Amino acid sequence: MPRKATRVIMLADCQSFYASVEKSAHPEYRDRPLVVAGDPARRSGIILAACPLAKSYGITTAERLGEALAKCPDVVVIRPRMAEYIRVSLHITSILQTYTDLVEPYSIDEQFLDVTGSLDLFGSPEVIAKSIQSRVMEETGVYIRIGISDTKVVSKMACDLYAKKVPGGIYTLPRKDVQTTLWQMPVRDMFMVGSRMANHLYKMGIHTIGELAQTPLSRLRDRWGVNGEVLWRIARGIDDSPVKPGTYAHQQKGIGHQMTLPRDYESWEDIKVVLLELAELVSRRARDKSLMGDVVSVGCRGQDYDRPTGFSRQMKVNEPTNITDEVYDAAAALFLRHWDGLPIRRISVSLTGLVADSDIQLSWFDDRERKRELERATDDIKRKFGDTAIMRASSLCSSAQAQDRSHKIGGHYK
Numbered sequence: 464m465p466r467k468a469t470r471v472i473m474l475a476d477c478q479s480f481y482a483s484v485e486k487s488a489h490p491e492y493r494d495r496p497l498v499v500a501g502d503p504a505r506r507s508g509i510i511l512a513a514c515p516l517a518k519s520y521g522i523t524t525a526e527r528l529g530e531a532l533a534k535c536p537d538v539v540v541i542r543p544r545m546a547e548y549i550r551v552s553l554h555i556t557s558i559l560q561t562y563t564d565l566v567e568p569y570s571i572d573e574q575f576l577d578v579t580g581s582l583d584l585f586g587s588p589e590v591i592a593k594s595i596q597s598r599v600m601e602e603t604g605v606y607i608r609i610g611i612s613d614t615k616v617v618s619k620m621a622c623d624l625y626a627k628k629v630p631g632g633i634y635t636l637p638r639k640d641v642q643t644t645l646w647q648m649p650v651r652d653m654f655m656v657g658s659r660m661a662n663h664l665y666k667m668g669i670h671t672i673g674e675l676a677q678t679p680l681s682r683l684r685d686r687w688g689v690n691g692e693v694l695w696r697i698a699r700g701i702d703d704s705p706v707k708p709g710t711y712a713h714q715q716k717g718i719g720h721q722m723t724l725p726r727d728y729e730s731w732e733d734i735k736v737v738l739l740e741l742a743e744l745v746s747r748r749a750r751d752k753s754l755m756g757d758v759v760s761v762g763c764r765g766q767d768y769d770r771p772t773g774f775s776r777q778m779k780v781n782e783p784t785n786i787t788d789e790v791y792d793a794a795a796a797l798f799l800r801h802w803d804g805l806p807i808r809r810i811s812v813s814l815t816g817l818v819a820d821s822d823i824q825l826s827w828f829d830d831r832e833r834k835r836e837l838e839r840a841t842d843d844i845k846r847k848f849g850d851t852a853i854m855r856a857s858s859l860c861s862s863a864q865a866q867d868r869s870h871k872i873g874g875h876y877k
Contacts, residue, residue, distance in 0.1 A: 596633070721809065746784075757783040785814070
């Protein structure tokens with residue numbers, strides 16, 4: 464029986480993606496430190512991306528723009544253009560797909576590839592990686608780093624821990640070398656280990672990835688259940704998951720939307736305005752996908768994340784819906800039932816228990832079908848003329864966010 468070929472998995476990561484796109488679009492800033500941040504006009508917001516030159520001044524992602532300007536007053540600040548970043552990301556995907564049909568986006572700037580079946584056509588993994596690097600740079604101006612291994616988790620760590628730090632930006636980490644390389648690294652650097660988990664592991668006497676890998680599995684399972692086994696498997700480089708091109712094509716389990724508010728919202732009169740806008744966004748997305756849901760969820764948080772306030776609750780409605788008023792009524796009832804009256808800064812609404820909207824149960828005794836037809840008509844108007852072409856009167860209130868968010872994607876300017 465022929466021996467099964469060893470998988471060759473790559474993780475391609477775009478360096479300082481948003482900043483790289485902007486530098487490519489603005490060659491006049493090639494030799495200047497540049498960051499992409501929330502609102503340059505107000506000199507406020509957080510750093511979404513910083514080019515390597517900006518990072519050399521100590522500027523870091525997620526710090527406040529004011530702090531970055533204090534470190535480097537001459538830094539170029541660009542407002543994010545999310546539509547352009549999505550376009551470039553899709554362009555990079557199309558480049559990767561010329562090497563293999565097994566391409567799985569992991570985030571807007573990271574993608575997995577399985578090139579096992581492409582080696583005879585394009586050459587060794589390193590040759591393929593260099594070719595990909597060259598084409599992406601030539602066509603988009605974005606520099607990518609590539610980690611190579613036989614599993615997704617190891618290729619991810621090969622990229623994050625090694626490829627980003629070596630000349631050439633390509634690093635191969637075979638499974639047989641995990642013990643002599645990866646196991647020597649601090650456990651805080653392991654994929655899926657954040658600062659809080661690292662502190663828990665330190666208290667258990669675990670400081671390196673190798674020490675985690677050699678910890679009895681039963682001890683980790685007793686502490687964290689199945690999540691303990693996930694950590695143990697990652698530390699050992701065990702990952703059987705395939706690269707799946709259709710990861711985002713399967714039917715969703717839920718449709719949700721979250722909004723970070725521009726200030727503390729303290730009154731129900733203000734909160735109900737954005738709650739209605741969220742219900743409308745979620746319902747419209749459900750209608751666009753021809754889906755309905757029978758579970759409505761609401762969550763909120765205060766501004767102080769060190770002393771968190773808020774809640775997350777859900778309720779089942781009588782029958783599946785994608786009608787805005789019905790989603791809003793359930794969300795409002797949930798919110799009023801569980802809100803403690805403290806100011807909120809973040810709020811979310813979601814719809815789960817999804818089914819196809821072709822499963823509608825018709826009734827002679829309500830006007831649900833009339834509401835559906837009305838909302839389909841308004842959806843068509845917004846699709847053709849823009850989200851603000853037709854709005855509820857409440858979205859003209861000072862607490863409303865619909866007009867501002869119509870200029871944004873994912874909370875950032877288009």
